[in-house]
Amino acid sequence: MSRASYTENQKKAFVLEWMQSNKPKSRWFQDAKDAGHIQGHYNSFDAWIKLYQHELEINPNFANTLGDIYATERQREALAATLQSVKVKPANIHSIGTSKNLLDEFQQTLLPDDVQKKYIEFLETKVNLLVIDINAIRSENEQLKAELEGLKKSNSE
Missing domain, CATH: 4.10.220 (Light-harvesting Protein)
Structure with missing residues (x-):
């Protein structure tokens, strides 16, 4: 997913995940980027935090709903990655x-x-x-x- 296509809920989910990690912003962002969970620039992520952090802190039920939405999307992405990795490719057909x-x-x-x-x-x-x-x-x-x-x-x- 490119950085331009993140929905507002996805951005909030990233902020929520960072808040729950108790890591410094830059460390969380770098780890998430290295793992391929997020794309884009740190400055964009920092702007999301400034925009959504207060809202997520005062509305814990909303935060839980976002966590569920994000977890579901992450599960879909993991499943898609798994399915992609098991596709038979011509180069490795003999490994069947x-x-x-x-x-x-x-x-x-x-x-x-x-x-x-x-x-x-x-x-x-x-x-x-x-x-x-x-x-x-x-x-x-x-x-x-x-x-x-x-x-x-x-x-x-």
Whole structure:
């Protein structure tokens, strides 16, 4: 969340959290920023404190409601972060399991059968063309070796 998009209730929740921490403003802000809980500049946070601290001190019920709202939002953000961290990424798909059969079985579930069949046919065609190219290169290589041997023999005579 960018600093410009904090609602008034979120700002109050930050101030409330700082008040409950009993830490100096600058220390709380730096810890919260390092943990990724808050963004923006310390001066903005200081302005929020000047704006909301008195209100939060004289209305404890309002403070409790804000704490609940902020805790709920924090829980949603934590859940979203957790869900993001467990998404399967192409780079770590092989970490799903060490069993090749299990991985193959899993990958079979990723595509519909007709797409799998077409993709397998496409890959087989590519591989077959590569094998043909390799065989042609090997044949040419053998012919060149034979020519080279013939030239060596004629030079040595």
